[in-house]
Amino acid sequence: MPDLEARKVIELGYAGNERLVMNMGPQHPSAHGVFRAILTLEGETIVAVDAVIGYLHRCHEKLGETLTYVQYPSIASKTDYVAAMTSELAYVLAAEKIGQIEVPKRAQYLRVIAAELQRIASHCLWLGTWCMDMGGALGGGATLFLYCFRERETLLDLFEALTGARLLYGFHQVGGTRYDLPAGWAERCRSTVDLIEKRIDEYEAMLEGNAFFLARTRGVGVISRELAQEVGVSGPLIRGSGVAYDIRRVAPYSSYEAFDFKVPVETGGDCWARYRVRMVEFRESIGIVRQALEGLPPGPISSRPGVKSVGQVRIGKGEAYARVEGPRGEVGCYLVADGSAKPYRMKWRGASFSNLAVLPHIVPGHKVADVVAIMGSVDPVFGEVDR
């Protein structure tokens, strides 16, 4: 909780203990979007932080009440635009839960393939931008960023071949998926993940032997197990704080119970722990993609007829909360349906929103430069924070 007193500037002369209010953002390269942090400093040390969000607010929840179950999934992708597959999936899962709509096995596997490729692509973007934030310490800053973007590009090419879009897909729909795999896609996908798997080893070799990287991540931004739970952080953050909490494991959806994968857990709670969790997740996701391609069952990709009109899907009265494990953590959609073609109420539980809420608790006590490292390790996407 921001200390209201601490925000005031106290002029105590030049004894070195005077407080200074410094504004970081909203236009700051390390903000990964638009985020403003009002820092209260004593020298170089932060004593309080007030986080200002909302710059990307589009009121998705109101929008969701005005669009039908056919229209909204492709808008859902605009909440977390770095991992568009995730929020689309959460929305259609919630609608399917209320309407008790079956999803064919093949569609479930396609959803898993899309979700895991999305996780790899999102983690590529996280690693690249985070290392660029920490800049010169990592041998020229942009090196790893460009490598990661090179790899992410190959994944976006795969998405383009699958859905026709590179960033915002509209792949999921109530009852299944919109597209099946095009000819030759599976082979291309296999060779792409093989390549990325090799490249991850190279990234690790570049980073883990770098004394600056270790100094800037070890012991920085520690989130305790208790704080993680109370604030409700999820994904790599909570797993980096010693809680083995992965929705794919504790409440499997879309056939995740059929796949064999590890849930990485680190106990440090610092930036380094979160980095390690994500690096293992890269490899686990690649493993899941391979298993899903291998075991992809034949059959239809949707249990519903093709879309002819936007009001075609009606869902009976009821409410449901569906959640998926996105690259950033628990992405949940709480839907209240009233029997019409549009939901009565829709709530997004954005993983980035809850993850970012931990910032005022962990930043005080660190130096200004650490804010950048901590922000990057939290990996917020402001489209999802502000919705």
Added chain:
Amino acid sequence: MGAADPRALVRDRFGLDAGGAPPRLSVEVPLDRWVDFARFAKHDLGCHYFSFLTAVDWKEQGLEVLYRIENLDDHLDITVRTKLGPDAVRCPSLTDVYRGADWMERECYDMFGITFDGHPDLRRILLAQDWDGHPLRKAYAVDTPHAPYR
């Protein structure tokens, strides 16, 4: 820490019947026991994980506030809800129990105009501080004009 039968415990302590079946429960709590219940759920049912808090506008029947908490060790999740009543906008704050309620309640205040009593810093969080109205109310039309222009 996990209770053998959370439903029986809820009935004993609060005289309330929980809906749903473990591991997924849903409880409607009277407004005056709102914070008591959160404390009980956290300490006696082991629900340390705060997932989200939000509201639903049921038009004439008024606003309903709900939050979802979880016990990650024993896989129990509870959705707790309360009705504020027609035209009522006051609700006790959970910030003393869960630190995660801070931002969630600010968002709920921003979107629904619900005043959370006891919240240390109840400001708008997503919209500008001088915004008029609360967009997720059903009475707030999508095309509500704003002066001068936003």
